[in-house]
Amino acid sequence: MKKKQSHSPDQLLSFYKEMLTYRRFEERVNLAYTQQKFSGFCHLHIGQEAVCVGVQAALQADDYVIAGYRSHTLAIAKGIPAREVFAELFGKVTGCSRGKGGSMHMFSKTHRFLGGHGIVGGQAPLAVGVGFAIQYRGESNVIVCYLGDAAMNQGQVFEAMNMAATWKLPVLFLVENNRYGMGTDIRRTTSVDQLSKRALAFDMANSEIDGMNVITVHNHVNEIVTNMRKHPAPYLLEVMTYRYKGHSVSDPGAYRTKEEVLEYQKQDPLLQLAAVLKDQKLATEKELIEWDETIREEVKEAERFADESPIPDLSELWKHVLVEE
Amino acid sequence: MAILTFREALGQAMDEEMARDPDVFLMGEEVAQYDGAYKVSKGLLQKYGPKRVIDSPISEAGFAGLGIGAAMVGLKPIIEMMTWNFGIQALDQIINHAAKMHYMSGGQFTVPIVFRGPNGAAHMLGSQHSQNLDPILTHIPGLKVISVATPADGKGLLKAAIRDPNPVIFLESEMIYGMKGEVPDDPDFILPIGVGERKRTGSDVTIITWGKILHTAMEACAVLAKEGIEVDLIDPRTLVPLDEALLFESVRKTHRVVIVEENWPFSSVGSHISDRIQSECFDDMDAPVARVCQEPVPVPYAEHLEERALPSVARIVEAVKRVCYRS
Numbered sequence: 001m002k003k004k005q006s007h008s009p010d011q012l013l014s015f016y017k018e019m020l021t022y023r024r025f026e027e028r029v030n031l032a033y034t035q036q037k038f039s040g041f042c043h044l045h046i047g048q049e050a051v052c053v054g055v056q057a058a059l060q061a062d063d064y065v066i067a068g069y070r071s072h073t074l075a076i077a078k079g080i081p082a083r084e085v086f087a088e089l090f091g092k093v094t095g096c097s098r099g100k101g102g103s104m105h106m107f108s109k110t111h112r113f114l115g116g117h118g119i120v121g122g123q124a125p126l127a128v129g130v131g132f133a134i135q136y137r138g139e140s141n142v143i144v145c146y147l148g149d150a151a152m153n154q155g156q157v158f159e160a161m162n163m164a165a166t167w168k169l170p171v172l173f174l175v176e177n178n179r180y181g182m183g184t185d186i187r188r189t190t191s192v193d194q195l196s197k198r199a200l201a202f203d204m205a206n207s208e209i210d211g212m213n214v215i216t217v218h219n220h221v222n223e224i225v226t227n228m229r230k231h232p233a234p235y236l237l238e239v240m241t242y243r244y245k246g247h248s249v250s251d252p253g254a255y256r257t258k259e260e261v262l263e264y265q266k267q268d269p270l271l272q273l274a275a276v277l278k279d280q281k282l283a284t285e286k287e288l289i290e291w292d293e294t295i296r297e298e299v300k301e302a303e304r305f306a307d308e309s310p311i312p313d314l315s316e317l318w319k320h321v322l323v324e325e
Numbered sequence: 326m327a328i329l330t331f332r333e334a335l336g337q338a339m340d341e342e343m344a345r346d347p348d349v350f351l352m353g354e355e356v357a358q359y360d361g362a363y364k365v366s367k368g369l370l371q372k373y374g375p376k377r378v379i380d381s382p383i384s385e386a387g388f389a390g391l392g393i394g395a396a397m398v399g400l401k402p403i404i405e406m407m408t409w410n411f412g413i414q415a416l417d418q419i420i421n422h423a424a425k426m427h428y429m430s431g432g433q434f435t436v437p438i439v440f441r442g443p444n445g446a447a448h449m450l451g452s453q454h455s456q457n458l459d460p461i462l463t464h465i466p467g468l469k470v471i472s473v474a475t476p477a478d479g480k481g482l483l484k485a486a487i488r489d490p491n492p493v494i495f496l497e498s499e500m501i502y503g504m505k506g507e508v509p510d511d512p513d514f515i516l517p518i519g520v521g522e523r524k525r526t527g528s529d530v531t532i533i534t535w536g537k538i539l540h541t542a543m544e545a546c547a548v549l550a551k552e553g554i555e556v557d558l559i560d561p562r563t564l565v566p567l568d569e570a571l572l573f574e575s576v577r578k579t580h581r582v583v584i585v586e587e588n589w590p591f592s593s594v595g596s597h598i599s600d601r602i603q604s605e606c607f608d609d610m611d612a613p614v615a616r617v618c619q620e621p622v623p624v625p626y627a628e629h630l631e632e633r634a635l636p637s638v639a640r641i642v643e644a645v646k647r648v649c650y651r652s
Contacts, residue, residue: 064398098431107430114397115430119421125387126422129394129402136350136376136400156417159387166382320432321466323490 007215009282015057015214016273016283017291019049022073023270024292024299025082026245029072029089032303033249038090041118042103043070047244050269051176052077054217055144058225062139064130066114066123067146070176070243074146075106078113082298083305092309099312100320114143121147121154124173128160131169131234140229142170150181152195164234165202171234172224176211182247183255196238204234211241212267215276242267327510332365332502334476335441338483339366339403341512343373346401349487350377352388353405353442362407363443363502389415389440393423393492396438403487406442409458409496415440416461423492424467439486441495444472445536445587446624446635448500455624455631459536459586460593462494463564469518470564472496474539476506478562481516489518498537521568523575527555530645531575533598534585535560538636542585545641554649564594572598573605580611581648585636590618612648617641 007015026044033042045052048070056077059065065078072089076082080096088095089103097107097116106116114130117123127145134141151157152175164171175195179186187193199206209220217239224235242264246253253261277283283291329337343349351366357380360367370378381388385406392402406412412419419440426434446455463470469491473479479497486493508514524539525546534542539560546556557575561568576582582602584595599614620634646652 066394095431097429097433100431101429105429107433109430109433114394114434115426117422119417122390122417122421125390125418126394126397128387129391129396130398131394132391133395133398133400136395156386156390159382159384160390162382163384163387163391320428320430322469323427323435 007218009280011057012273012277012282015053015218016270016277017295018053018077019214019270019273020292021082021295021298022049022052022076024295025073025076025302028299028303029086030245030249032089040102041069042089042249043247044245044249045070045073045243047264047268048176048178048211048241049073050214050217051211051239051241054214055174055221057218058222059144060141062112062141064112064114064141064143065146066127066130066143067116068120068123068148068151069104069116069118070148071106071116071146072103075108075113075116078108079111080106080108080113083302086302086306087309090306090309091311092306093312093316094305094309098316100316121151121157123147124151124157124160127171128164128169131164131171132167134170135167135232142172142225142228144172144174147173147175148181149175149177149179149186149195150184150189152198153190161199161202161204161234161236165204168233170228170232172221172228173234173236175236175238176241177238178241178243180247180256183251185255194238196236199236204236206236206238208238208240211239212269213272214269326507328505329476329508330502331476331479331497331504331506332363334480334508335365335483335497336367336369337508338480338487340369340372342484342487343369343377348399349401349403350379351403351405352379352381352392354381354383354407356380356405361405363499365502366405385411385414386418389418390422392438393418393426393436396436397426397434401437401487403439403441406440408454409442409444410454410456412440412442412458419462419468419492420465424465427491428467435490436492437490439483439493439495441483442497443499444496445498446631447498449626449628449631451626452623457588457619459496459564460588463594463597467492468565469493470496471518471562472536472564473562474501474535474537474560476504477508478516478522480508481514482518482562485515485518488515493518496536501537501540516562519563519566519568521559521561521563521571523557523571524560525556525558527557528579529555530581530583530649531557531559531579532583532585532641532645533559533561533572535562535564536587538585538587541636541638542641545638545645548638548642549645554645554651556645567598569601569605572602576602576606577609580609583615583617583641583644583648585617585641587619587636589621590616591621593618612650615644615648617644
């Protein structure tokens with residue numbers, strides 16, 4: 001995994017703009033929440049943008065992604081238009097789940113984004129089922145199963161990894177280790193806190209990488225996934241990252257120090273890539289500011305779409321409980 | 326018509342559906358090389374191979390979830406629970422995932438899956454192997470729930486369940502796997518989900534029951550007939566969706582009803598049916614609805630205690646006489 005893949009200027013610029021989009025999107029979502037434009041739970045991905053951008057660049061359109069509840073930006077990365085994610089947050093019928101899913105349940109069959117799931121670790125067996133279906137049909141695509149660090153202590157995740165490893169299914173278990181399961185430092189609840197080592201119990205390939213650097217994430221995931229297509233087998237990738245905001249927007253974060261947050265923000269994925277862009281003369285400070293302005297407008301436009309969209313008709317309440325034949 | 330055991334009828338249903346649709350596969354503990362803990366899947370491994378008949382690890386939540394994920398992308402899994410007591414381990418996957426996926430994705434994803442296995446007390450298996458899950462599973466919107474008592478109903482409804490685009494819970498019983506009955510040979514013999522059947526015609530009182538306890542109720546009907554009480558015996562066969570029209574039609578004819586179920590009485594399926602009857606047939610009733618349930622205790626091991634805990638011919642007869650004011 002040492003070999004670095006060279007990235008074209010276009011790719012680097014695209015990474016930067018995508019990460020910035022997700023940063024501004026989540027900030028706007030945060031603002032809308034504090035303005036009480038929507039309610040319920042809302043888990044932001046701010047600080048962790050390099051993960052989904054690096055992962056997505058390594059995937060094909062026919063690959064699948066499934067995730068936990070911190071998944072607004074993962075859904076957009078997989079191709080769901082930002083405005084449909086925003087509309088879903090507002091409970092609008094134009095949302096990617098027709099306003100019936102909400103923050104934790106983004107779905108798109110077209111984009112092969114299999115949710116947004118709210119039971120910690122519950123998506124792991126589902127991912128293995130998709131891997132099973134890929135093998136059953138003899139296809140060469142893969143599924144990425146995003147998990148949080150705390151999900152690694154759920155029994156179902158062990159069950160899922162065991163089956164994936166036993167049957168050599170093309171599942172990338174990707175742990176976004178942001179160091180806290182809600183407000184609990186992972187080290188306080190976990191005997192071996194180097195989570196990638198769990199894979200050893202299943203004789204599963206594994207590694208741990210810096211998740212604050214999008215180039216690192218992309219290089220590693222690309223190599224893992226390329227290999228997985230040729231030689232199907234699961235992989236456990238632990239991506240070290242950090243969320244700047246609370247577990248959810250209502251969390252003041254009393255369990256960690258301000259200094260710790262500031263320390264991680266020094267490794268901010270956007271700052272890191274901006275330095276590369278400027279160093280390689282791919283962008284000037286002025287251009288970075290201009291892109292930011294454009295992206296802020298795009299995100300506002302997504303929110304405007306959500307604002308102006310209709311709420312679901314009351315008849316939607318009774319629809320989709322069972323498949324209507 | 327062939328005479329088949331209940332287990333053979335279920336095995337034939339899976340065999341025919343696997344032959345018909347290559348997306349159907351069977352997974353569960355011991356379903357392949359061991360031919361199934363209760364031999365329901367006997368011969369399927371030889372016929373369809375290890376790709377489609379798969380021995381799972383003892384990970385009920387894990388392989389239930391595997392089935393749901395595979396169903397979300399178009400396969401049609403049959404997931405066998407060796408017993409629904411073990412299926413309790415999989416309730417997170419069934420309740421939080423299978424039952425809600427279609428709804429919370431706004432209708433985009435479907436979960437065409439069958440979870441099947443024996444339910445309820447068998448004989449002296451102890452408390453942890455003797456539970457009925459129908460009240461828990463019928464409570465959850467997004468699931469269809471079938472509970473059958475005869476080989477023909479088993480075959481016709483299991484085939485329907487496998488073809489259904491929804492998650493379907495299929496409840497069997499260890500005690501009736503060896504029971505024989507006539508089963509149509511037609512490979513397209515299907516019974517519609519949601520349609521009950523009158524198992525015996527009578528005009529004095531209605532008994533509503535389902536699953537293996539139907540056979541105990543049949544015995545009670547024979548006892549009562551000797552005493553001049555003719556029972557209209559209704560088996561809904563499907564609990565969700567429930568064939569209310571058939572139940573109400575019978576109750577309006579007999580004006581008296583006894584619900585017999587192998588569930589604990591509190592928040593049971595019978596308590597729901599009782600509510601529906603009082604709500605829809607109030608003016609037709611000549612007596613309050615009577616219910617014969619399991620005693621509200623963990624099912625004990627000792628034989629005489631277990632017998633007393635479960636609905637019996639004597640308790641059914643007593644309840645029928647009570648609603649007929651004949652006791």
